[in-house]
Every structure is written in structure tokens, then in C-alpha cells.
Amino acid sequence: MDTLGGLKRTHYCGSLREANIGEDVVLMGWVQRKRNLGGLIFVDLRDRDGITQIVFDTDISPEAFNKAEKLGSEYVIAVMGKVYERESKNPNMPTGDIEVFAQEIRVLNSAQTPPIYIKDDDDVSEALRLKYRYLDLRKPSMQRNFILRHKVAGIVRNYLSENGFLEIETPVLGKPTPEGARDYLVPSRVNTGKFYALPQSPQLFKQLLMVAGMDRYFQIVKCFRDEDLRADRQPEFTQIDCEMSFVEAEDIMGIMEAMMQKIFKEALGVDIGIPFRRITHKEAMERYGSDKPDLRFGYELTDISDAVKDCGFKVFADAVKGGGSVRGLNISGRAEDFTRKGITKLEDYVKTYGAKGLAWIKWGAEGINSPVAKFLSEDEMKSVLQAMNAKEGDILFFVADKNSVVYNSLGQLRCEIAKNLGLLSKEVYEFAWVTEFPLFEYDEEAGRLVAVHHPFTSPMDEDFDKIETDPGSMRAKAYDMVLNGFELGGGSIRIFQEELQKKMFKLLGFTEEDAQDKFGFFIDAFKYGTPPHGGIAFGLDRIIMLLAGEDNIRQVIAFPKTQNASCPLTEAPSYAEDAQLEELGIKIEIKE
Template sequence: MRTHFCGLIDEALVGQTVALCGWADVARDLGGLCFIDLRDHEGIVQVVAEPDAGSAGNAAVVATAAQVGYEDCLRVTGVVRRRQSVNNRIATGQVEVVAQSIEVLNKAQPLPFHAHENAGEDIRLKYRYLDLRTPKMQQMMRTRTRLVQALRRWLDARGFQDIETPILTKATPEGARDFLVPARMHAGEFYALPQSPQLFKQILMVAGFDRYYQIARCFRDEALRADRQLEFTQLDMEFAWVDEQVVQDTTEALIRDVFREVMDVELAAPFPRMTYAEAMRRYGSDKPDLRIALELVDVAEQVKSSQFKVFTDWAGAEGGRVAALRIPGGASLSRKQIDEYAAHAAKYGSKGLAYAKIDEAGVVNSPIAKFFDEAAFTAVLRAVGAGHGDIVFFGAGPYNVVSDFMGALRLKAGKDFNLVAEGWAPLWVTDFPMFEWDDEEQRYVALHHPFTAPAVDDEADLRANARTAVSRGYDMVLNGNEIGGGSIRIHRSAMQSAVFELLGIGAEEAEAKFGFLLDALKYGAPPHGGIAFGIDRIAALMAGTESIRDVIAFPKTTTAQCLMTGAPSPVPDKQLAEVHVSIRARHKE
């Protein structure tokens, strides 16, 4: 139906006859002279229908052009010529196509939103096919395609094997809820959709495949936000006979080369490295955005002699923290704006936010100053590096809670005060804790997952020092986003059993859920490790959008719905009976 793409018409085609197919992006009737901006996935070209083109049928062409509406589906045949008025805003702006025939292949009804307006996300997702048709979304999806192609080329060239792993598998705990699929041929039993191919890729290492990768679809039944979806795509990788340095060096080279190919961006070489403990201390986050120079400062020593009980209680408490954040120029914040910062911190666990403003004359305004003698409060501000025109926020409480809400304030301040530097800031975060203590369940939980190797080789040592144990886990961070996470895995059955035990997974439960893995580790499993990269997150960063929904063709909303298809939806009782499922009570709005 076509000989060329709209967005690829250039001066080399001047004088040639071309056939184009696309949508009418703009149609203008200037009283017998008609212009149509014809658009396909490659771009836009201007089509002209004019009465004096020398064709006997030209009046009919002009008449057809005059009736063309927004997003009508067209086929145009015409001759390429140079434009008298050049349009430098589009790639084809040097030329235009003089129409010899215009065929309306499908007339578009009035659209629910216009591609050139800022429509709300709900209506964009309901009519996703129209949203995806827009140049902005076309470009974002093409960026994702180029990313995946570049990843595959790099890995294929270096001997990684692309191996598919099951979608219907066994339910195993990996930190989020499983999606369950009833097994029709096994009444009362269920498959689970994989949260990741973790166990299969480890078993592939036992099976001798050495270097594996997969562009894998994964599923997690968890709350959604801008950077999470119920179903997502990751680049899954595993290596045999390696330590963490080999995995990190290889995958760092992969990401650096892919960014160079897809974005023409040179990332730092090598990526800086930072321990988890240092990241939390300095930035309040295990995925710090290094483009923001602001850092947290511990001030427990400076405040422990004050009369402010909130500070003194936590300054001397085991596992407590008193931290300060200086914001240059922050003294300009009004009391209402300070309250907004306090409300933002409360979302991350803060029970109160103290502050001190230093005006341009050096006068200190702070509701907590009265709890200090002047010299002591001056010492606190000096420790933070506060100067004229600054504001200092203070947080006190359990170490992790304070780190979380002060880290969130740091990000907000960075954006609000335009303190986010241009460019790309990659980072490796290493030496994660092996476990976290869950006060509610009174047991340890794995910080990464239960198959991550501890830094110690002895099971007795791990049991004796579980609270302070460090793992061999590592995350790749880019501009404050965790784009990849991995670890060296446990490759000995005895150590894996010890970790299960510390996580409260008894021998019987471990055998029922992970017996196949424990068995595999007994038969000469090599040391191995790997990583998984979030394709959606990397594509979103490359496309310059904050939401991964913009780089997923058919995403779910934050309420876990597909507005276009109406999923999830009820299932007829007959179909439920076939898979031996009954609904006890339907939820009603």
C-alpha cells in the first residue's frame, strides 16, 4: 500500500512519486488549497492538495482533502517537491508531497481526547490504542525496543544463553504475594506465576549452562506506584564460577555500552561503590540520587546534653538516630511550606520535624532553640554547616525510620530548590544486611531474598551473628533508581538450610517448598551469582519519564486495573467450577 514512510521523506526524493499511509495529524482547508500533516510511526510530512497541480482529477483530490478530519486513516499518492517555507521543527520540513490521489481508508469518529492536549492518565489508559498512536508514546516505546535489542546483542556476542523458564510454577516466598493459578487437572492445587526466575536460573547453573540470560516476564501481587506494576519485565542473568566483582564488572560494562549505543551517553567508568551502611548514613536511602549534593549529618553527640527530650532520648538509645539536613537557601520557606515538609516526612514515618532558620543577617529562628544554651545550639548548626539564608531540618527516632523520612526530605528539597544536577549518576551499593528484624512477626526476614549468600562461610558463625550479618548482595543505582539487584547465591545445601532456619522456615516447610533446590545444591553446585535489571525502569529513565507506565504498552493503573479491557473481571460460575474454585463472598463497592 505504501512505498515510503512519512517521516523519512527527504530531499533525495524530490521529483519522485511516493505512496504514503498514515493518520491526519492536522488538516487545513484554505479555500481550495488544503494542507494535511500526514503522520505514521516514523514522523510527519506535509501533504498539499492544490487546484492547479495539472491533473484532470485534481478537483476531486482537493474535495477529498477538504473533508479530511483529525486522525482519519489515509493513503496518499503524490510527488515530492521542495517547500517554499521550510519547517525546521520536523525532520521532513524541507519537502512536501503534492497529492495526486487521497484515499480515506477509515474515517475517524470524534476522539475522546486530542493527541496535542494534556489528557488525564485514566482516559489515556482507557483508550490506550489512541495514546500509543501519539508521537510522544511512539518515541518512548521505540526507545524501549532499542534498549532490549542492544541488551540482546551485547549478551549474545559474549556467549550468554537465552533460556526460557516456566511461567506456571511453584509458589515460593520472595517478598511479595504470588499470583495463584488454579490447576484444573489437580483439584485444590495451584500454580503460581513467577515473581522472578530465581530458582530456575540457579538450577541452570547447577546444570552446567554457565552463563544464562532471559528477558523475563515477572508477576508480583503488590501495591502499585509510578515505578511498579503487577507484571513487569526484567533482564535476568546468572553466572557460574564467579564472585561479586566478576558479576559487577561484566554488568557494569553491559549497562555502559548499552547507554552509549541507545542514548549516546557516556556513564562513569568505573561506577563508584558505596556500602549500604554509608548510603543510609549519608543519604537516608539504599538507592541515593548522587546528583543531589545534600547529605544527612548525625548530630546525636551535639544534642545529647540539650533539654529537648525527643533528641536526648534517641541520642542515647541503641538503634536510635538524630540527624540533620541543611538546605541552602531554605530560610525562604514560609511556615506553611515548612508544614508541607513535615507532612511529607510523616508519610515516611516521621512523628515530628524540628527546624532552624538562619536569615540573611545570621539571626536564628527555631522553636527548639530554647532547649539549648546559645553555644550548644551554635555548635549544632556549625556541625551541619549551616550559614546565612539556610534552613536545617532535624529528625529523631529509630535509625531506619529517621533515615527513611530524612532521605525523603532530601529528595524533595533537591527538586524544590533545583539542586538536582544534570546528567547521569550511576552507583553500586554493596554489603547489604543479610536480615532485617520484623518486630510484628518477631522473626528475621531476608533483605534481598532467601537465596543470597552471607559474607561468612560458616553456618555457626551466621547463626551466632545473624543480627549484624552482611550479605553478598549488590544493587546498581542510577539517578536515585534501583535499576538492578543481585547477589552471589548460596551454593551449599547446609548453608541454605541454615538461612531458612533463621528466617523461621522449618525443615518440613523448607522441604515442601524448596526440596528440589536443596537437593540440587547437594550434587556439585558451583559457586554462582547473578543480577536482574528492570527493563521498565531503565526504559523510563532513557525516555525521560518518571512513570514506567509510559514505557509499557498496556499497563495497569495504581488500582491494579486495565481500563481498556476492564480487567480484572468476574468469571462465570461454570468456569470457576471447572478449576474447582468457589467464591465465598464477592466484594461490593
């Protein structure tokens, strides 16, 4: 059977230009649109590369014209014809200067009316788009995203290879280890009752590759975390994973800055200046309320605790007395942009991040307007305005609470306000490194210290002496690359000495037996000469999302999951058959 009707494609639909005028060509693709004008039929033929206008003329080929009359949307066709200069040129199309007059057509496959439109402005629900993802992926915008993704992956591979990295695969079926999020477990049929875990990252294996003397490793790798989802998170995601031996943090940051510079130049034609700005974790939290600050705009947090610790406004004074703080944002010169209704929306917004309320002071031409003014004396109000460096035309917002709530709510608020004021340009790229993260944080639910990054992160040299006396104040040799309010990637210099690693496990609440059971193979490797090493992992999906100017990570993943970790297309996850469960020694009990 001659599947293509004897025709062989000569060009992609988006490639023809004036230089091709007069050529005989064969194009293949999908019918985007058809317009029948009587003696002429115009068909927009689409493939991955673009669209070409095909003209069916009864005077040139009555047979082809008759077949074209029967074409429907998304029919798959092959067309042979000649390229002509277009009379009515379309400057909005790359192929708008030419058209192809068809001499022959082969209908390779018909199509039912698609349940979604194959166009970028379809206004279809995401659930329907994901159910018919193979149709959704035909849209030009989606295909551009995946061409971009392919291009970036190639740039990364070439750059790292040129810089001495070896691409080495690590196992997908591994040992369950408590490294952070929940593991996805895979039951073993051969070893009944035992489970593998899908990797949250190749962390242990890439460190073992450094023990093995591989020196520089990378992998573009699938990772899995069983956690609650949001717009920029998926249960399975792709990392650019790297590890290096005999390096310090600055070595790793320098190599990765140059990689990011190359990605933006070759993928977008955008010049990114290096080195990136460095901000300590403490500075990021105090100035921006976030460990992944958006630096495209100002509106930094100001601590006014000293100015209000004894003031008449009980909410402020009590927060300071309770060990918390009072901090504010000055939205300079924009007071008139905030209505009472708009301020109420912002109050509701910060409450979703733990704040009990949002105090505000609006300084307009008529004077001070604020619900807290009646609780403050004239001098106290003057002190607050002075602390906030306020002037007429400004509006000030305040949150009073424990520091974690103040940072989180005001950090989110500054971004929400910037978005509402149109300050978040997708053409501006503000990179930074956030450094000196805390090594530990206290988990109130567990009643113990937990690692901020993971248990293999090295403490800063200056903080080594605190490991026995004040571990909660230790800082990590950790670093995150951030861009426009997103964490692109994070890494650290690793612990490479057996005794220090054992101390770390002990501080995290592992008994010696627990540590040996969970990480024995890893600890044992440190006995045989481990080099100093460190690394980083980037979220490839998130990088592509930002490069493509998308707001949702599902736009750059071919077959993503929904927020309940299900796939509308395949209807995964699904129930296993009883025979399969029996083979695995598993019995399912559904809780009411």
C-alpha cells in the first residue's frame, strides 16, 4: 500500500518564501481552514513549521478542485503544486508573500469535527484541553513551546559537554529514603512485600559518582515527588542535574551563570549580564519577604518595629512584645490607584498567607486617611511616616505578626500589587543568587530540626563550632538561582566526611541504626576517599515556562497531570486488577 499516494514531501509548510516562486513543491499537513469562493478554494495547510495558503483552481486541476470541496477541518492531506507570488500579500504570515496552486491532492486521512478548536485563542477549559491533549498540542503556540524545549535541552547538553561534564544515567528504581517530600513507591513482584521508590532526585547517586571519580556529571532526568500540586509544580518533573568535584560554591555558580547566559542568548536572542547579583537568605527575607525575590520592581519591606513598639495601636505593640515584628510596604506615588474596595481585596489576599489583617495609611492631597490613625498619637503617626520614608501621594501597607507570617504575607503582597499595577514585564529578566540559607529549620509538628535543603548539605565553615551548641543558627553552603520571583534551581556544597555526615543524621533525629538502615550504602562509601564536591539541579520545566512567557508549567509539559495528580487523557491513575495485586502480595482496603 502506497501510504503517501506516490508523493514525497519537499518542504515544510512554514518554509516557503519569495525565493521559491516558480518551484514545484509537495506539502503535507492538516487543513486549518477552507474558504470556497466558487471557482477557487483556499485552504490553509498547517504543519509543525507553519501555514501555507493552497489554492485549488478549476482551470488548473478540476480533479483536485473536486477533492478539495470535500475537505473538512483537520483532514490530513498531501498537495503537489507550483509556488506563485501572492496577489493579496499577508504581512502577518511568514509565508504571506506566496501561495501554492495545487495540481494534485491526496487525502491521507479524514477527521471528525474536533472537540476543541486548533487555534491559540480557543478559550477552552484546561480540563478539556488536557483530555484531548494530542489535539491541543497541534496549536502553533504549543508547538513553539516544545520546539523551544528541545532547543534548550540541546544547548544545555552541548554546553555541559564542552565544559567537561559526563552525561550519566542513574537508576529510576531505588531505595525509599526520607529526603523531603513523599516518595512514589513501586511494589516488587520478585521480592514480595518490598518496595522501590521513584527518585525525588538523583542526589545520592550523583554524589556516589563523585566518590567514583567521575569529576563532573550531568543528566537531564525525570524526578518524582508525591506532593500537593500548584501551577508551577508537577508530580513528575524534569531536572538539569549537575555535580562537580574539587570545587567551591563560586566555581559552581560561575559555570551555571555562563550556562544560563548561553541559554538566553541562543534560545531567545537575549543578552544576560553576568555575574548575577548575590543576596544572602537573611537579606532576601528582610527586604523582599521571600527566598526567591522578584527584583523587577522595588517596594521593599521596611521594619518599623522600633517606631511602634510602645505605640497606642495594640496590634502593632503586641506583635513586637511577642517577639514578632511590624513591617510595611511603601507603594510610592500610587495612592490614587487604590480604592477602598481594592484595599479590601488586598486584606483578604494577605489573610490567605497567614496574616490576621492588613493595616494601611493613605496620604492624599486631603491628608492622612487610615483606619489605624485613631489609635496613634500625632507623634506616633509622624514616627511611622518617617520610618517608612513616606510623602504625600504614597500608600503604606503593614502586617504585624511573627516574622514568618510577616515575611510571607508582605512578600506575596508586594508581588500582587506589582502585578495589579502592570510592573511585571515578561521581557525583563532579573537574576540573582540567594546564598547562606539556614542549615536547619524547626518542624513544630515533628518536634525536631529538619534540613532546609537535604541532609547532605555542608554547613558554612564559620558555623562549624555551633554544631554541638547552637545548630539551629547554622548556615548552609547552599545557593539558589532565582529569576523574576521563581527558583530556577538550587544546590549546595556537600558533606564529604563520614563523621560530619553521621553528626548531621544525628541532629536530624536519626538513630545510628536508622541512619545505617536508610543510608548505610551511602555512608559506607565515604570510608574510601571522597573528594570535596557540590552541585546543583535546575527545574527544566520552569525554565522553559519562563522562556516561553507562560504562566502555567503545564503549557510546557507534553502530557501533564492536573492538580489532583491525575491525567484526563489516559485516566491515570487507575485501579489494578486483582490478579496483579495478588502477584504483588497487596490487598487494597478503601477507607470510608
